[in-house]
Every structure is written in structure tokens, then in C-alpha cells.
Amino acid sequence: MLDSPSLGPAIPGLIAVRRAPPAVEDPRATTVADDPVQRRDLILLERAMAGDLDAFNDLVVCYQDRLFALVVRMVPDRDQAADAVQEAFLHAFRHLAGFRGGLVRSWLSKIAVNAAMDAQRFRKRRPADPYPELEDESWQPPADASADPVTSSLAAERHAAINHALAAITTDQRTAIVLYDVEGYDYGEIARLTGVSLGTVKSRIHRGRLALRDLLADRMELFRG
Amino acid sequence: MPAEPSPRSATPHTTHDVVLLAAVGDRDPDPASRATVERMIADCHECAAIAEDLRLLAIGLADLPPSLPAPRDMRLTEADAARLRRGGVWRAILRPFGATGLPGLRPLAGALTALGLAGLLMTTIPLGLGGSAALTEIGKNFGAGGAYPAASAAPAVASSQSTNDSAGGPGEQSSPESPRAAETAAAPPASDNHGNAGASAAPTASDLRANGPESTAGGTGSSIPPVTVISIVLLGGGLGLLALRLLAGRLA
Structure with missing residues (x-):
């Protein structure tokens, strides 16, 4: 249609775009x-x-x-x-x-x-048994040698607290939160990976965050520091 | 105790939808819910505190280390690689039966299995209701192309009236072919011109009259009604497809 001779002279720029070799993705x-x-x-x-x-x-x-x-x-x-x-x-x-x-x-x-x-x-x-390894803190990543010891210690404690809380929420909520908040997948990708609807993914993430907040209610000072 | 309204809010905090607040950590929040959330945060102290906690949590989650030392070396050995390469041929053969293979294979397998089971149940349940004579008649009529005996489950198999019903079916009694059907059913196996082995080997109605249902029970041991054979084939096919699917899944 756009390549037709009748349209050609009228919209030369458009034809030039149309006739350009297609970009191979x-x-x-x-x-x-x-x-x-x-x-x-x-x-x-x-x-x-x-x-x-x-x-x-x-x-x-x-x-x-x-x-x-x-x-x-x-x-x-x-x-x-x-x-x-x-x-x-x-x-x-x-x-x-x-x-x-x-x-x-x-x-x-x-x-x-x-x-x-x-x-x-x-x-x-x-x-x-409910995840016995979580009691063992030795598997936390080694602290950065260049970082301030206090900061490193706080970060390690914060990570351990989050890991504990993550282990305590439901599997579906944990999967959705890890994929979205930690790994950076978007809703659509998570829906495809987990085989549920977009709404379900959002609901799991939102309810999971609230559950995490409840579990970490008395440790929130770790996150404020 | 009724919930007290938040100092800044006209409505009590318990009436606020806190799940909406959890969207504060989203990378691309819905504009409609964002406005609602912002209003909730502005109007309610409790909501503002929850939103702040959730925001900090989202930061904390994003701040988790991207890698953790694996507890063991995950590298593949030559033996692993050889084993995985060997399985390639079987995987290629079984791929069409896997989850990503032919569409509709699973419903087909389910349908075949269900049909096979239903057929087997049909041919075995009458034993308890109408005696094995009825089963024999089902098989015989099926093999001879006769009508399905609706009255085969009737308990009075031993009586001659019931035998006639089983031979021709109640629907055929009023039809012109009914006497011929009854005659065919009552004829000795040698006169069965349909050439069906199951039908020729099955006891006839005259056998039933002479010996009663007990003798027929022994007689069925020598022949399997075609319905049963077909049911077994369908069941075997369905289960076979399901097994192939399972195997393909395992290999994948």
C-alpha cells in the first residue's frame, strides 16, 4: 500500500522509511x-x-x-x-x-x-523440618573488608533478619517477592514463570510484604539505621 | 471497642485497605492506586507508618547480596556430560510425548483411560446385579451386532422370560426382527454366521435355560467379551500414553 506509485511522490519520506532494510532483532x-x-x-x-x-x-x-x-x-x-x-x-x-x-x-x-x-x-x-540451616548464620556472605565494621555488621544482621522473615512467609509469597523485589523481574515475567495471573502475582507480592513487615515489626530499627 | 479515628483522618485506620499500601514498593505503581495510597498516607498516621516500613523493607530486599557462596562446586564432570549426552536420543524420541510436545495428548490419554475404565466397569458390575449370564449376553450381543440388552441387569436371569429379554432386548420385542433375533440368540454356536469367536464360544440362551446362571459363570472363563477386550485396549493405550508423558518429563 505504502509502496504504491500513487502514494510514492506524495509521502517520499515515509516511503524511504518503509523501504529501508528491516532491522533484524x-x-x-x-x-x-x-x-x-x-x-x-x-x-x-x-x-x-x-x-x-x-x-x-x-x-x-x-x-x-x-x-x-x-x-x-x-x-x-x-x-x-x-x-x-x-x-x-x-x-x-x-x-x-x-x-x-x-x-x-x-x-x-x-x-x-x-x-x-x-x-x-x-x-x-x-x-x-522447617529449614534448619537458617539457624546457622555462617552461610551469610563474607563482609566487605573495606567497609566499616559496624556498617557491615548491621548489614549482615539486616540480611539475616530478612532471610528469616522470608523463610517464614508462604512459598508463593516468597517466590513472588524474591523474583520481584530481589531479582528485579517484572510482574509479567513472574506470572509466566509461576503460571498464575498478573493479579495473583501482585496480590502475593503485596500481601507478602505486609507479612514480612509483621514478622519484622520489632526489628525495623535495623532498616532505619 | 470501636476503632478510633486517626488524628488526621476522618475514617478510622481499621477501615483503610492496607494491602493497597503495600504497592508503595512497586517500581511502576498503578496511577489510580497511587493517588489513593498518597491520600491514605497524608490522612492517616498509622498508614503513613506502615508505608514507611514497607518502603524500608523494599530497600532492604533490593539490598540483599546478589550472590552467596555456593556450598559445593557445581561444575560438571566428564561422566555427567557423557551421561547427559547419551540421553539425547531417548529425549528426542520421547519429546513429542512431553509437556511441550503434542498438544492434546494429555486429554487424549485421560479420555482413553476413562473409556477403558468405564468399559471394564460396565462389563464387571452386572455380575453383582444381574449375574454373569447378563455379562455373557452383553458380550454375545455386542459380538453379534445385536441391540444392547437393556434388561440384562434384571435379576430374573434364570427365568425363560428374562432370557428372552436378554437375547433380544425389550425394544426388539415389538419389532419385526424380534423373533429372528431371538432365534439367532437361541441357535447353537455353529449357526452364528457372523464369525465372531467370542459370540460362538459364549454359552447360548438354551444353555442358560438348561443349566442356570451358575453354569454360565464357569463358561465365561473360556471367552472374553469384546467389550472387555476393547476396554482393556483403551485402558492400556491411555495408561501407556500417560507413562510415556511421565517418562518424557523425567528425561526432560
Whole structure:
């Protein structure tokens, strides 16, 4: 229609835009140039696809701590969380060919989230003791050496308090809050990942925050400092 | 005790929707609810305190460390990789049966299983209601293309009236073919020109009259009614599809 000769002379600028070669949206091509981490990840991934196990293991080393942090907040049991992360890496290796572009980090995170939700379902079917590892504070991340000791101590205490409170709310609320508030997913992505409606996701996040506030009511001074 | 109104608010705090307040931590709050929340915060001390706590909590959550030291090395060994690569062929074969495979496979499997179970129930339950003779008649009539005997569940199987009903069905008694149907049913197995093994091997109505239902119970052991066979096939197919789906899920 826009390319028709009758419209051509009347709207030359529009035709020029229309006849311009279409922009090919290749997430790999567009992100490689921008992000050195993504460039590194894609190189490792391509080598892994070609059968290089060491390249895949390099990816594992790069992301295991990050994925563990994500999963252990959804499944607050260190052993189960570690198993879920391991399962996520096995799944990723098995489905290397299923990578459709985009950020490797997001791809791995989504696999890990699914593995974490599988672990949650498994836990629901076979309820065990309520997360004994949470009593052990030694798994908190090491404090930054350059930071003020008081600040570091406060931050560690705050993180521990949040982790305790997160472990005490419902699994659905915890998953939604971790994905939205901690990992930065948007409502739509969370709805797709968890298989519920957008309204349900919002409701879980909002009610979960209120539940967290109730649980942390007498420790809010940690957050004000 | 009635809730006291907040000093700044015309309405008591307990009437305020605190779930709306939880949206203060959202990155892109709904404009409509944002206005309501701002009004609540401005008008009610308690709401303002809750909103402030929630805002601090959102900051605290976002401030959690992005990575934690994994308790073990997650790197794959050569053995893991070899095992995962070996499973590729089976995964490829079973992929169509998996959750992301053919659409409608799960309902189909469920339907086949349900049909198979229903068929099996239909052929076994009459044992308790009308005796095994009725079951035999179901199978025989099904195999011979006869009408489904609606009166087969009647308790008086041993009586000749009931036998006639089972042979032709009550609906056929008024039809012109009824005598012929009864004759076909009463004929010896050799005269069954439909060539159905189940029908020819099943006891006839005359057997029923002569021996009663007890003898028929022993007779059914040698033949399986076609309805049962079909039900077993359907049940097997449905369960097989479900098993393949489960296996594909495990391999995926």
C-alpha cells in the first residue's frame, strides 16, 4: 500500500522509511557489542555447544554463586537449594541448543527459578523440618573488608533478619517477592514463570510484604539505621 | 471497642485497605492506586507508618547480596556430560510425548483411560446385579451386532422370560426382527454366521435355560467379551500414553 506509485511522490519520506532494510532483532548481535559479560558468556556458550565441557564449566563457575543466592531465598534449605542449582546446570547443559538468544544470565536464572519451584513442589509433597540451616548464620556472605565494621555488621544482621522473615512467609509469597523485589523481574515475567495471573502475582507480592513487615515489626530499627 | 479515628483522618485506620499500601514498593505503581495510597498516607498516621516500613523493607530486599557462596562446586564432570549426552536420543524420541510436545495428548490419554475404565466397569458390575449370564449376553450381543440388552441387569436371569429379554432386548420385542433375533440368540454356536469367536464360544440362551446362571459363570472363563477386550485396549493405550508423558518429563 505504502509502496504504491500513487502514494510514492506524495509521502517520499515515509516511503524511504518503509523501504529501508528491516532491522533484524538478534539479541546476540545487539547485546554482544554492549556488554562484555554477555560477550564472554556467549563465547563460552558457543564453545559449550560445540562440545567443550570446560567452557560450560567456566559458565558454571561464573554463575553458581549468583544462582545459589537466588534459589536459596526461594528454597531456604541450603542442601535443597544446592541440589536445585546443580539440577539447573544439568538442565542447561542438556538444553544448550534450546538457547534462543538474549542474556545468558537471564536464561540461566529462569532455569534456576524453575528448578527452585520444582524443589518447592517436592518439599510440599514431603514436608521436612522447617529449614534448619537458617539457624546457622555462617552461610551469610563474607563482609566487605573495606567497609566499616559496624556498617557491615548491621548489614549482615539486616540480611539475616530478612532471610528469616522470608523463610517464614508462604512459598508463593516468597517466590513472588524474591523474583520481584530481589531479582528485579517484572510482574509479567513472574506470572509466566509461576503460571498464575498478573493479579495473583501482585496480590502475593503485596500481601507478602505486609507479612514480612509483621514478622519484622520489632526489628525495623535495623532498616532505619 | 470501636476503632478510633486517626488524628488526621476522618475514617478510622481499621477501615483503610492496607494491602493497597503495600504497592508503595512497586517500581511502576498503578496511577489510580497511587493517588489513593498518597491520600491514605497524608490522612492517616498509622498508614503513613506502615508505608514507611514497607518502603524500608523494599530497600532492604533490593539490598540483599546478589550472590552467596555456593556450598559445593557445581561444575560438571566428564561422566555427567557423557551421561547427559547419551540421553539425547531417548529425549528426542520421547519429546513429542512431553509437556511441550503434542498438544492434546494429555486429554487424549485421560479420555482413553476413562473409556477403558468405564468399559471394564460396565462389563464387571452386572455380575453383582444381574449375574454373569447378563455379562455373557452383553458380550454375545455386542459380538453379534445385536441391540444392547437393556434388561440384562434384571435379576430374573434364570427365568425363560428374562432370557428372552436378554437375547433380544425389550425394544426388539415389538419389532419385526424380534423373533429372528431371538432365534439367532437361541441357535447353537455353529449357526452364528457372523464369525465372531467370542459370540460362538459364549454359552447360548438354551444353555442358560438348561443349566442356570451358575453354569454360565464357569463358561465365561473360556471367552472374553469384546467389550472387555476393547476396554482393556483403551485402558492400556491411555495408561501407556500417560507413562510415556511421565517418562518424557523425567528425561526432560
